[in-house]
Amino acid sequence: MTIRSSLTIVLAAGEGTRMRSNLPKVLHSVAHQSLLAHVLGAAPQGTGTALAVVIGPDHQAVADEAKRIRPDALIFVQAERLGTAHAVLAARKAIARGVDDVLIAFGDTPLISAETFARLRAPLAGGAAIAALGFRAKDPTGYGRFIVEGNRLVAIREHADASNDERKIDLCNAGVMAIDGRRALAILDRIGNANSKGEYYLPDAVGVANDNGWESVVIETSEDEVRGINTKAQLAEAEGVMQTRLRKAAMDAGVTLIAPETVFLAADTVFGKDVTIEPFVVIGPGVSIADGTVIHSFSHIVETTLGKKVSVGPYARLRPGTSLGDGARIGNFVETKAATLEAGVKVNHLSYIGDATVGANSNIGAGTITCNYDGFKKHKTVIGQGAFVGTNSSLVAPVKIGNGAYIGSGSVITKDVPDDAMALERSQQTIREGGAARYREMKSGGKKAEK
Known part of the structure; x- marks a missing residue:
């Protein structure tokens, strides 16, 4: 089977003034990934594909994000904002290289899927010049309407220009389009600007x-999939749709979510088999959770790797750089950061383990901090294997606790402790x-203490 080549042009030049933010619109996040990252991730990639991102002047941060996600991305600048067709032609050099399919998408539609891009390309292989993506709007007010005769799309009518009958049409323009690459420039170059805005x-x-x-x-696709983001309210709505998708995908893969609507996931969360997540858990970016692990309620996890049959929480905070080995246990009100806890380590409550390595099967007592x-x-x-650190200990780094060492409760450890040694600083x-009785008598002037 011949593989059709494609060029995806992502329009990302908008200022997003309605976002009321100094951050370019397409760099706002849904499920801990930028809007642009979601679109670029869905765009065709691999053999025979190319990608162009059209940005506005002085938007180097957008270009950097595009290159981070897709190093193969070509960056073009739309110096003047003269409409969507004008933005597409900012990538003229990429179109002129010649491809079978030209896909045009928007950097603020994070819910679009790779499957939809594939469906959009299919008619071009059958000879169509254009395939336009549409949706059935619950309220079509303000959207361009698709004017269809039989199976042919004959026009896209803007709401302001539509007749009363045309305004009753609920099949609306999503803006995303595929154009036959051999005819793309011939079509785009003939688009005029005879309209009120001259665009x-x-x-x-x-x-x-x-x-x-x-x-x-x-x-056609769903209205949810082509939601454009122009305000913070719309950003929150898109987040809700994305979270519903991610929860469903997790449960379809075998994850147990006891109260799904209370769990928040990142787009890149990786789950093993038989994982259980209790209510009110937040999982940020860069988290991998292996088979049989349980995340208890009110835990917050970011950039962390969890081994098999790990137990976390409740009320645990795992910060970036945390790695827990198989069978490790992190209990309530424990915080970790840049810490490797090997298999079987227990940190059950009220502790902070940061910039540390803890050897297998060690026990860290309540109230311990590094x-x-x-x-x-x-x-x-660095704490060795099988070490025991007593309650309310402070380990003042840099310091090494040897294999099998024992730290007495309440100790402040400032020097290295050898293997199998006991350290106590108290x-x-x-x-x-009779001291208590004498103290009470002194404070009360001989009177009985008030109860």
């Missing part, structure tokens, strides 16, 4: 194609018989 509009490509006797068709920051630099704590306890 060049991509939907007019359908009229140009029909004037040449070339076929245009409609591909004192990793001296006010200027971070330092590392003031000697003194007992004064």
Whole structure:
């Protein structure tokens, strides 16, 4: 089977003024990935594919994000904003190289899927000049309408220009389009700007194609998939749709979500088999969870790798750089950062383990902290295998605790502890018989203490 070549042009030049933000619109996030990253991830890639991203002036951050996601991306600048067709032609050099299919998408539609791009390309292989993506709108007000005769798309009519009958049409323009690469420049170059704003509009490509006797068709998708993001409210709505998708995908893959609507996932979360997540858990980017692991309620996890049959929480915070070996246990009110805890390690409650390595089967007592920051630099704590660190201990880095070592409760450890040694740093306890009674009498002036 011959593989058709493609060029995807992603329009990402918009300022997004309605976002009320200094951040370019396409760099806002849904499920911890930028809007642009979602679109570029869905665009065709691999053999015979090319990608162009059209950005606005002084939007180097958008170009950098595009290159981060797709190093093969070609970057073009739309110096003036003269409409969507004008933006597409900013990538003229890429179109002129020649491909079978030219796909045009928008950087602020994070819910679009690779499957939809594939469906959009299919009619071009059958001879169509244009395939336009449409959706059935619950409220079509403001959207361009698809004017269809039989199976042919004959025009895309803007709402302001539509007749009363045309405004009753609920099949609306999503803006995404595929154009036959051999005819793309011939179509785009003939789009005019005879309108009130003097701009060049991509939907007019359908009229140009029909004037040449070339076929245009409609591909339908859901309204959710083509949601464009222009405001923070719409960003939140898209987040809700994406979270519903991610939860369903996780459960379809065998993850147990006890209360799905309370769990928040990242787009790149990786699950093994038989994972259980209790209510009110937040999983940020860069998290991998292996088979049989349980995440208890009210835990927050970011950039962390969890081994098999790990237990986390409740109320645990795992920060970037955390790695837990098989069978490790992190309990309530435990925080970790840049820490490797090997298999079987237990940190059950009220502890902070940062910039540390903890050997297999070690036990870290409640209230223990690794004192990793001296006010200027971070330092590392290394705890050997099978070590026991008693409750309320402070390990002042840089420091090494040997294999099998035992740290007495309440100790402040500032020197390395050899293998199998016991370290105890604690003031000697003194007992004064009758001291409490004498103290009470002194404070009360001989009177009985108030109850």
